[in-house]
Amino acid sequence: MSNSVYPTAPPSDMFGTVPGYEGIGGGGYLPPPVPPEPIAPPQPGPGQNDWSIPSISEEEAQEAFKSFAAGHCCWSSAPAKDGVITNMEPINTYRYRLETFTEFRSTEWAQKPHNGEVADFYTQPAPRPWEVPATPPSHFTDQTTEIRVPFTSSIKECYQCRALGTMPCDDCRGDGKKPCWVCNGAGTKDDGNCHRCNGTGTEQCDKCNGRGTKECDICKGKRQLLAFINLKVEWKNNVEDHLVVQQQSGLNAGDLQGVHGKELFKNNNYLLYPLVGFPNPEISEASERMVRDHQSKYAQSSRILQQRQTVELIPVSKASYKWKGNSYTFFVYGNERQVSADYPATCCCNIM
């Protein structure tokens, strides 16, 4: 053990001079490199024959309606079963989705029990935060990883245990002994010597087996710590949707979030060029605006790795039906044929 002053963890003073890591005190924000301008790719025009609305038949709508009603245990099946569909109206609904896959990097001081790693501090200049190689396992999926920055590691004696590897046992405060639990430390019981402790009033601490010490929880008994700069890399998929409903349908836009439709267009690139010339101008406008927003918003704090845009045509059918002389409507939507309805018989007890 040296007689140097033990540092409070982590020993950051010397690291302040590592180029690219100046001034980090933990959780340092790292401005990413300036990205190049997006390049306009050839815009693959969607085929016009893709634009037909995938409509469903009255029978299919009624089936979906019946299973919707059956999914609510207290509802009467009567409206769904006996209702007579009088009209089916397909509603053109597009969903434009923009995904921006970003990488965020931050650094912090870190330490771990020294397990024989080489102290490589300053044996070479450390790579700057955005130069440390890190590749996401896949695009468009949230993930996180941590990397020990090369050439920033040094070995320190453990500040908590002063390089002993052990700390006093909490249970016996380092004595290795505890008051006998039978005589409460008196040594006598029922006017005679306590039989458990033979009159000593103490017994061996069972937590530390009488040693009086426990393993240091900072260095895990290794006596030394490895101090280094830890680089945290976070990959995030930022998703934004824009819905285009052709007419006032009465259907709640939030209902459509969980369903899928027919994919009309999809492309991805490092930085996307907005979708132009789409048959529906609102889609082109949304693409223009959202691509611009994402690129300026996310490039400020993160590095954009990839963008993807998708246009889906979500099948929505509005069905009108008559039940007990009154008119009602329900919607069937998505490939999943979800149903939304203001159901007229939500308590079976009142219907029979």
Ligand SMILES: [Zn+2]
């Ligand atoms: Zn103990």
Ligand SMILES: [Zn+2]
């Ligand atoms: Zn005793």
Ligand SMILES: [Zn+2]
């Ligand atoms: Zn220790």
